[in-house]
Amino acid sequence: MSVSCPPSTTCAANRGRRIALTAVLACAFGSNAGNLQVAPIVLEFSENQQANALWLENNGDQAVHAQIRVQQWSQTGASDVLAPTQALRASPAIIQVLPGERQLVRIVRPAPLPATIAYEQAYRVWVDELPEANAQRPSGLQFLLRYSIPVFVLPHAALPREQISTAMEDAHRLQTSWQFATGVLVLDAHNAGNQRVRLSELGWRADNGTVTPLHPGLLGYVLAGQDMQWKLPLTTQLPHPGHLQARLNDAPAAQPLLSAGR
Missing domain, CATH: 2.60.40.10 (Immunoglobulins)
Structure with missing residues (x-):
C-alpha cells in the first residue's frame, strides 16, 4: 500500500x-x-x-x-x-x-x-x-x-550531475519513441549516454503551442546505456499534430522528446 x-x-x-x-x-x-x-x-x-x-x-x-x-x-x-x-x-x-x-x-x-x-x-x-x-x-x-x-x-572523467548548473540538456543522447493505444500512451526511451537522464513534467505540446500535462513531477530515470518504458493512461484526446516534451535532469524548462519515427 x-x-x-x-x-x-x-x-x-x-x-x-x-x-x-x-x-x-x-x-x-x-x-x-x-x-x-x-x-x-x-x-x-x-x-x-x-x-x-x-x-x-x-x-x-x-x-x-x-x-x-x-x-x-x-x-x-x-x-x-x-x-x-x-x-x-x-x-x-x-x-x-x-x-x-x-x-x-x-x-x-x-x-x-x-x-x-x-x-x-x-x-x-x-x-x-x-x-x-x-x-x-x-x-x-x-x-x-x-x-x-x-x-x-560516476564513470571516469564524468562531471557530477548534482552540482552542475541548471542548463538545457543535450536531448540527442536520449532516443525516444512513442505510440498510442486505446487510452494509453506508450513511451520508450534509450539512453545512449554514459550518465543517467531524469525525466519530469512530461507533457504533450501541440503544434499550435498548447501543452497538455501528462505526468506532473518526476516520471523516472533512464539509466546510462539502458532502456526504459512507461505506459501512461490518457484521460483526454490529445490534439494532433504535436510532440512529447519533458524536463531532462535539472534543465530549467521542458525540451522536445524527438521520436525516432518523426
Missing part, C-alpha cells in the same frame, strides 16, 4: 528530484511512523570517492529504529531491476535515532571503480523504519516508512 509523499517530508523539497516514499502496512509496535526524515535525496560518488553521507533525523518524541540496505539498480526489459550487491555497503546497517537527533549512515564503496567501467553505475539505498519490538502492541495497525534513495557512481 502506498501514499503520496507528504509535504513535510524531505523528499518534497525538490519536485524534480523527488524520491519514492512508500508507507508499508504492518502490525503496530509504536506510534512514531512518519517522524523519520532522510537526507540527501540523491547520492553521487565521484570516481575516486570511497564514502558518502546519509543522514537520518527523528522529529518525533520516541526513538526510531531503521534498517539500511543497498541494491544494484539496472533496467532490463524496459523495467527497473534490483539485485543484491556488495559494491556499496551501509555502515551501520541497523540504526537507532533518538528523539530530536540525527544520525550519520555512511554509504561505503569498498573497492575502487575498475578502469574498464565506461558507464555510470546505479544503485538504490533503502531505508526501512522498523517496528519497535519492546513497545506495547496497540489495537490497530500503523504505517512504517520506506525511503528509496538513488545512488550513482
Whole structure:
C-alpha cells in the first residue's frame, strides 16, 4: 500500500528530484511512523570517492529504529531491476535515532571503480523504519516508512550531475519513441549516454503551442546505456499534430522528446 509523499517530508523539497516514499502496512509496535526524515535525496560518488553521507533525523518524541540496505539498480526489459550487491555497503546497517537527533549512515564503496567501467553505475539505498519490538502492541495497525534513495557512481572523467548548473540538456543522447493505444500512451526511451537522464513534467505540446500535462513531477530515470518504458493512461484526446516534451535532469524548462519515427 502506498501514499503520496507528504509535504513535510524531505523528499518534497525538490519536485524534480523527488524520491519514492512508500508507507508499508504492518502490525503496530509504536506510534512514531512518519517522524523519520532522510537526507540527501540523491547520492553521487565521484570516481575516486570511497564514502558518502546519509543522514537520518527523528522529529518525533520516541526513538526510531531503521534498517539500511543497498541494491544494484539496472533496467532490463524496459523495467527497473534490483539485485543484491556488495559494491556499496551501509555502515551501520541497523540504526537507532533518538528523539530530536540525527544520525550519520555512511554509504561505503569498498573497492575502487575498475578502469574498464565506461558507464555510470546505479544503485538504490533503502531505508526501512522498523517496528519497535519492546513497545506495547496497540489495537490497530500503523504505517512504517520506506525511503528509496538513488545512488550513482560516476564513470571516469564524468562531471557530477548534482552540482552542475541548471542548463538545457543535450536531448540527442536520449532516443525516444512513442505510440498510442486505446487510452494509453506508450513511451520508450534509450539512453545512449554514459550518465543517467531524469525525466519530469512530461507533457504533450501541440503544434499550435498548447501543452497538455501528462505526468506532473518526476516520471523516472533512464539509466546510462539502458532502456526504459512507461505506459501512461490518457484521460483526454490529445490534439494532433504535436510532440512529447519533458524536463531532462535539472534543465530549467521542458525540451522536445524527438521520436525516432518523426
